Amino acid sequence: MKRTGQAGKAGARKSPINTILIVISVILLIIGLILLLIEPIKRYNRRKISTEALKTIERKIQSTDPVEEPQATFIVPATGNEVTGEDFDFIGETEETEEEAGGSGGNVTLTSIGILKIGSINIRYSVWDDANQVSLRYGLGHYADSVMPGETGNATILGHNYRDGSMFHKLGQVKVGDKVVFTDLNGKEWIFYAKESKIISADDLLDYALGNITDSRQLTLVTCTYEYGPKGWRRIVICELSDECIPEEPAEVTEITVSTEETPAEPTPEVTEETVEDVPAVQEETEADVPIEAQEEDSGEE
Numbered sequence: 001m002k003r004t005g006q007a008g009k010a011g012a013r014k015s016p017i018n019t020i021l022i023v024i025s026v027i028l029l030i031i032g033l034i035l036l037l038i039e040p041i042k043r044y045n046r047r048k049i050s051t052e053a054l055k056t057i058e059r060k061i062q063s064t065d066p067v068e069e070p071q072a073t074f075i076v077p078a079t080g081n082e083v084t085g086e087d088f089d090f091i092g093e094t095e096e097t098e099e100e101a102g103g104s105g106g107n108v109t110l111t112s113i114g115i116l117k118i119g120s121i122n123i124r125y126s127v128w129d130d131a132n133q134v135s136l137r138y139g140l141g142h143y144a145d146s147v148m149p150g151e152t153g154n155a156t157i158l159g160h161n162y163r164d165g166s167m168f169h170k171l172g173q174v175k176v177g178d179k180v181v182f183t184d185l186n187g188k189e190w191i192f193y194a195k196e197s198k199i200i201s202a203d204d205l206l207d208y209a210l211g212n213i214t215d216s217r218q219l220t221l222v223t224c225t226y227e228y229g230p231k232g233w234r235r236i237v238i239c240e241l242s243d244e245c246i247p248e249e250p251a252e253v254t255e256i257t258v259s260t261e262e263t264p265a266e267p268t269p270e271v272t273e274e275t276v277e278d279v280p281a282v283q284e285e286t287e288a289d290v291p292i293e294a295q296e297e298d299s300g301e302e
Helices: 002-062 273-278 292-298
Strands: 072-077 107-118 123-128 140-142 153-158 179-184 189-201 217-224 233-241
Touching: 002 072, 002 107, 002 123, 179 217
Parallel strands: 123 140, 153 217
Antiparallel strands: 072 107, 107 123, 107 179, 140 153, 179 189, 189 233, 217 233
């Protein structure tokens, strides 16, 4: 009987401990599930926002009034959908200030310059006017120190390499000769063709990204790549504008200068008595000067 009582008391003491351990295990399990779901939730939010932004920009392009200067904007959250590794996935200054981000929990207004489409890898995204941390979460970004697509020089567009296959994840699959189309806010399509694809060090990126590196009309697409290591490498695809999209150079106009000044008339010589004497007299032809035979013919007598 004593042993049975002692065993009962020991079981009673262990019961609260077991309960506590079970509760802690459940809490840790919930925390683990939440941590596992954070990135998929962020990914879902980013994809949803980028899709809505693309539709908004497309509607804006289709309804653009040619008389007015077109502008397409979209409001996105400044925080909450961060991308792992975005701190080093940029060119130049990368940090957003609190003022630029609209403060903690604020919104940011992104401005689009057009839409980029690559049919061979099935992507179509808005291209924002800057390539910063916030803009690249929801589309592609235009490098500010490059020219606009279609202009003379090099235009650079950057995008994340999302492992879910979105954005520029498939950029390495673009082959030489593939078509790349940029549609500006006026609805004009600038058609480029890929001419080179390669991997470079991130330290050399500026040599390929600046707008003044070429006199041709070039487009350079940039994303991160992990083929040579976890970070520090970039995949770039260099494209050249199609000849059919190159604007014709205006014909040179030769400027002809027409003088409005009258040519001065030559002065009329002053007539004097001496000059009159120098001019030979003009003799008038009279009947007296005509031969007699001719006068008889003209007299009308038969």
